[in-house]
Amino acid sequence: MHMTPQKKIEILQHLIQIPSVNDHETEVADYLASLFAPYPQAQVEKIPFAPGRDNLVVTIGGAGPQLGLSGHMDVVAPGDTSAWHHDPFGGEVVGDRLFGRGASDMKSGLAAITIAMLEFLEQGTPLNGSVRLLATVGEETGEYGAATLTDAGYADQLAGLVIAEPSGLDQVVYTARGVIDYKVVSTGKSSHSAEPENGINAIDNLMQFYNAVGPLMAKHTEEDPVLGHLLHNVDLISGGEQINSIPAHAELMANMRTIPATPNQVIYDELEGLIAKLNQQDGVDLKLTYSYPEEAIPGDPHAPLVQLAKQISEEVCQRPAHVVGSGGANDGAEFLRAKADFTSIEMGPGSDTSHQADEYISITEYLQAITVYEKLVPAFFDQLQG
Structure with a gap:
């Protein structure tokens, strides 16, 4: 039947x-x-x-x-x-x-x-x-x-x-491919934009990460014969409260597609290393989190x-x-x-x-x-x- x-x-x-x-x-x-x-x-x-x-x-x-x-x-x-x-x-x-x-x-x-x-x-x-x-x-x-x-x-x-x-x-x-979605939150301190020295600009600090992370990930030139190479894209970014205030909060989110040649742990170590290095500067407060990473x-x-x-x-x-x-x-x-x-x-x-x-x-x-x-x-x- x-x-x-x-x-x-x-x-x-x-x-x-x-x-x-x-x-x-x-x-x-x-x-x-x-x-x-x-x-x-x-x-x-x-x-x-x-x-x-x-x-x-x-x-x-x-x-x-x-x-x-x-x-x-x-x-x-x-x-x-x-x-x-x-x-x-x-x-x-x-x-x-x-x-x-x-x-x-x-x-x-x-x-x-x-x-x-x-x-x-x-x-x-x-x-x-x-x-x-x-x-x-x-x-x-x-x-x-x-x-x-x-x-x-x-x-x-x-x-x-x-x-x-x-x-x-x-x-x-x-x-x-594997995937790593990550988020970086930058915390600063607001002040009137006429007195920036009283605040900490969260956007400026976030941009330091943004400018450094692209070249860091671009160093991965390993090519998988079927899947191609590692992909890294910052896809979301936001920050600030209003035009005349120094921003106290900014964040970005990025999506990565990994390949077997680069296990996710290698990427975590590099991202965390970069965050730790930037956070050594006075006033910089960056936090990194991941959502649902998957290995290739x-x-x-x-x-x-x-x-x-x-x-x-x-x-x-x-x-x-x-x-x-x-x-x-x-x-x-x-x-x-x-x-x-x-x-x-x-x-x-x-x-x-x-x-x-x-x-x-x-x-x-x-x-x-x-x-x-x-x-x-x-x-x-x-x-x-x-």
């Missing part, structure tokens, strides 16, 4: 109709959990991150190695809804396209890995190992669902991990899981698949902190409309993705035994 294509489409529509915008992921977790309810052999666990924000872990299969299938349940905000021609939370189908926020990033991937597992259960597929669904909260705002699951040990038994992010089924992502994911294009995913995708979709790197961080960076040593790849259905108005997924590709995961899981276990 196979699930009908119509039923598979309805599951995705239902997921899209839950507006899990960086919150309310529990509704998604509850819906996914309900799909596994008919199968007492599925082990279903909800792991809270915050109220209304539960991660979901579902484990099926028996003894042997464990393959993780992961997807995040949150979506980014729809933005200006007048720019949409389709209801962002409607899951409307037009021809081969299914529209909605999260259709590409990444409820189609999440639905596909869930349905693959449901079909294994429905058909009593014998598995030489176990499959674990890792459905996470808060990926779009800092991978903290994956961090919660990793800290709780849910990735410690993995022999491999497939993240159903919207790479497109013709792309197997095996390496990814090294990776081996020849790893067995990478090559297997490429081969199965080509078989199912009848077109070449490419082994590539990603400029963005993903949940894999958190899961790889686990005790186990495993390959993490990203491969899932997607279109180039993620985070945009009228986001959509091709229904053909979505249904193909389910087939890809259904072939990949048993083949992965066979490969390990081979």
